[in-house]
Amino acid sequence: MQAAYSWKLCITAILSLALGACSSLPTLTPDMARRDAPPVQLDGPQGPLSSARSKAILDRLQARGVETNIFKLHLAVEEAIVGSPLTSDNKVELLQDGPETYQAMINAIDAALDHINMESFIIEDDEVGQRFADALIAKQRAGVQVNLIRDSVGTLRTPSSFFSRLSAAGIQVLEFNPVNPLTAKAGWxxxxxxxxxxxxxDGRIAFLGGVNISSVYSGGSFSPQSIKRPNDALPWRDTHLQLEGPVVGELQKLFIETWEKQQGEPLAPRDYFPVSQHLGNDVVRAVGSSPDDPYSLIYVTLISALRSAQSEIWLTNAYFVPDPQLLAALKQAAARGVDVQLILPSSTDSWLVLHAGRAYYSELLKAGVKLHQRRDALLHVKTAVIDGVWSTVGSTNLDWRSFLHNQEVNAVVLGTDFGGKMRAAFLADLDKSEQITLEKWRRRPLDARVKELLGRLWEYWL
Known part of the structure; x- marks a missing residue:
């Protein structure tokens, strides 16, 4: 999917360079948290919890985990820099692969009673796209208000008739940053x-992660009984979350903020923020990032977690092009004895991004970072699990584009219960991956090295 629009972004990159419109990533100091900072406070279904209740929940999570600084260092840093609160009483389900994710999403759409807010980078006019369109139209006609944000570049190949059909049914469709400047309401x-x-x-259930609306996910990547894709194309391997509880309200705020910034038509009055209930024991923070922000909140959150890690850093990511600070955080963690492992693609839909990231493999391998390439699937996952207690799933790749030029959203989940599920998912992918050794990497052919050089020339814009 990255390849479908990267050439168009190259043109805009040249324009931006000519106009001097470059932004940069923030430099994090080792100790950003104030030493006199107040205790971390959680939000529950009825609002902020007491300091004592918040401390009891965090102490319980820490007691069940490995020895880690994440609860002492990372939480304090996050509390100082991230706008959304840590929320308790959530229920989080891990969804892997398209078929499982789509079924859960369609089930939730079919059960909607009040409203549906949907935001997606890619929505294709194929079997999966039509399935979602039919479900959304059916709910709109039943009196459920549907509001849809679709990215202009991500849906460039989708015929306008696809969205016209939705609009004709009464669905509010908003095009994010239109490619055509004449239709841009919020600046080009x-x-x-x-x-x-x-x-x-209905403000009660949310889904987020890496899965777009596309038939590339029609085949699974774990079970041999999964539906095969046409022409024996590789199945796409991805990860998504289903969330219920107070964190859904924070995700709702992100959606409405985007709608208003893009100057969409006023949203129809609905119960967008219903009273939440105790649904589970997961502590979750919703983290959204936008190019309009002073810096990427997701980036700062991730760097903080990497620096706080004591035993394990396990990352799985589809588009890996590290900036100097991320690169240093991984190398420094390995140097202090942390088990740093990355699962990265062996196949991709953007060879430029793939080789830009591979230009850093030698440096990482020399530093003791373990690298693996996922076989038999096109990896599109964006996840991390650190020390078995800090996990994140979302849309954010580990590259310059995600941190600087894209709107992204991730969920950070604390605790060993969910961390155990994330570790199991990582190990399942690891079982289907091939480790890259430094000796093997040094023997890669000359043409691969040339591609790496070309990729690095464009890494800021990829």
């Missing part, structure tokens, strides 16, 4: 894209 910023994949049902 074509290089800034909405890469989020977010679905919110």
């Amino acid at each position: 910023s074509v290089n800034q894209r909405d890469h989020r994949k977010l679905l919110i049902i």
